[in-house]
Amino acid sequence: MASVVARLISQSKPYLVPGKLLVKELWFEVPLDHSKPKGQTIKLFARSAIRYEKPIVESSEVVQRPYLLFLQGGPGHGAPAPQDSTLSKHMLDRGYELLLLDQRGTGFSCPISAHTLARVGGAHEQADYLKLxxxxxxxKDSEAVRxxxxxxxxPEKKKWTTFGQSFGxxxxxxxxxxxxxxxxECFITGGLGSLDKGPEEVYQVTYQRVMERNRAYYSKFPQDxxxxxxxxxxxxxxGGEKGVPLPAGGLLTIKRFLMLGLHLxxxxxxxxxxxxxxxxxxxLDNFGVFSHATLNALEQDGAWDTDPIYALLHEPCWCFGPGVAGRWAAExxxxxxxxxxWLKNDWPGPAALGDQPLFFSGEMIFTFHFETCSELIKLRETADILxxxxxxxxxxxxxxxxxxxxxxxxxxxxxxYVDAGLARITASRIKGIKVFETNVLFHSALRAKPDEVFRELLALRDDTID
Structure with a gap:
């Protein structure tokens, strides 16, 4: 891959944060379109972190540590601060300098919103912009920064290590x-996505996993x-036909309510x-209506309005090449x-289910996201084009x-979210990969059970398999 070199615009003086981390803030400039290196540019933000040890005698020597780049999940979510990253605790003692780069469109790196997209132009211009x-x-951004x-x-320190979670x-x-x-070297957690199955094939499998989790939910909480x-x-x-108004302008419908299944x-x-x-x-038992606090919590859940890339480019993540389109495959x-x-417009309602439970959705994006989320409502035409x-x-x-x-x-x-069976097929096509596979950890294990994850990953790297 031919790559331009990013331009380092600025970097802050190192400062200490809890956890004995020495952090720097960096700003880079890269082309919007890497095929047009002299065209429009955008700015990327990153934080780097090393373990701080107060020396007996200060040294002016510059230490060039090999970099470890964290590739965040999503798409559309910014990188965590170093003190909030489990990599800081588990990887910095191995001599790396951790780089937490906000991917373009996320965090502080030229963030995408309905407002910033409006500056690009109409729906077609916005879609063309988001294709990048x-x-x-x-x-290409990562290589330019590296x-x-x-x-x-x-030469021996120019390459870097990556650690990719989920979409990363x-x-x-x-x-x-x-x-x-x-x-x-590369570490991957919960991110061995299919290499040659489009959105429709992927969702045919992942719906089965979502239904399994729904059954587990109602088995644990039958009263629900x-x-x-x-x-x-x-x-x-x-709410009638439109839905219950939410504090920031969204609408609570039955379909939006069932998006809570993303947590499952x-x-x-x-x-x-x-x-x-x-x-x-x-x-409902106390007041017969939903409180402002509850409606606010529902509206903020999922970050649909603050991280719109997640909805706009979710199905395109599975479009592995020319000739593949999402066309609202999940729906x-x-x-x-x-x-x-209940995804059908003529669904009669919960009463038609009898004794059967109402199932929640999972990590799927539907047209109704762009009818019920205040920020996404403004981007429906753009979403259709994509x-x-x-x-x-x-x-x-x-x-x-x-x-x-x-x-x-x-x-x-x-x-x-990333089916284990499809992940196994992907792993079989990558020469030399080593995989720790388990059915007792979930997608968020990097945050929820990091000790177990890092123990197994580092054993793959450092130990031998006989």
Whole structure:
């Protein structure tokens, strides 16, 4: 991959944060379109961190540590601050300098919103702009930043290590496909996405995982079978055809309520959903309506309005190359599943289910996201254009992955979002990969159970398998 070199605009003086971390803030400039290196540019923000040890005698010597780049999940979420990253605790003692880069469009790196997109132009201009925010371009940004930071490093330190969580793991596969020369080693957690299955095929599998988690939920909380349907009926009663108004301008409909199922694939996710049900039922029992606090919590849940890339580019993440379009695949596939008839506009309502539970959705994006979320409502036309676009650049080079020489260490989970069976197929196509596979950890294990994850990943790297 031919790569430009990012321009380092500024870097702060190092400062201490809790955890004995010495942090710097860095700003870079890269082309908006890497095929036009002299065209429009955008700014990227990153923080670097090293372990701080107060020396007996201060030294002026500049230490060039090998970099470890964290590739955040999403897409559309900014990187955590160093003191909030589990990598700071588990990887810095191994001599790395951690780089937490806000991917373009997220965090402080030229963030995407309805307001910032309006500056680009109309829906077609916005869609063309967003086509430059997928993993293929994010890898080019990363390579540009790497080449900038290591420009005066000795050859043995120019390559860097990457650590990809979820979407960051899929991005790692793109990196290994097109720019392996920049990589020393790669860690992947919950991110061995399919290399050649489009959104429709992926959702046919992941809906099965979501239904398994729904059954687990109602097995743990059988009383919620009735409570969830009662809440859904009350939403319809209070909101009519449009929905219950939410504090920031969104609308609470039955469909939006069932988006709470996104939590079901996370550690503790069953309890997170149940807590929402307790809260909503308590409001109805006490007042007959939902309180402002509850409506606010529902509206903020999922960060739909603050991280719009997640909804806009979620299905395009699975569009692995030319000829593949999402075309609202999650909605189409779901409408063909008995448990998800509520996705149809002529669904009669919860009463039609009888004794059967009302199932929550999972990590799927639907047209109703762009009818009920205040920020996304403004971007519906743009979303439709992206959903029907089928000229995406290739995300993976399967031939290159089959002759890969970069060490890759991965953790694959009991995962509602990235199916373990599909992950196993992907792993079989990457030469030299080592995989820790378990059915007792969930997608969020990097945050929820980091000690277990790092123990297994580092054993793959440091120990031998006989």
């Amino acid at each position: 925010f997928r993993a293929d371009t994010l890898v 080449r900038c930071l290591t420009e005066d490093f000795p 793991g899929m991005m790692t596969l793109t990196y290994l496909s097109f720019a392996p020369e920049g990589l020393r 079978v009735k409570a969830v349907k009662d809440i859904a009926e009350k939403i319809r009663e209070l 694939g996370m550690d503790g996710g069953l309890d997170t959903v149940h807590n929402f049900i307790i809260r909503m039922k308590a409001d 189409r596939v779901g409408q063909g599943i008995q448990e998800y008839q 959903a029907n676009y089928d000229e995406w650049p290739s995300l993976y080079n399967i031939e290159q992955l089959g002759k890969n020489e970069v060490p890759v260490y991965a953790a694959s989970y009991n995962d509602m």
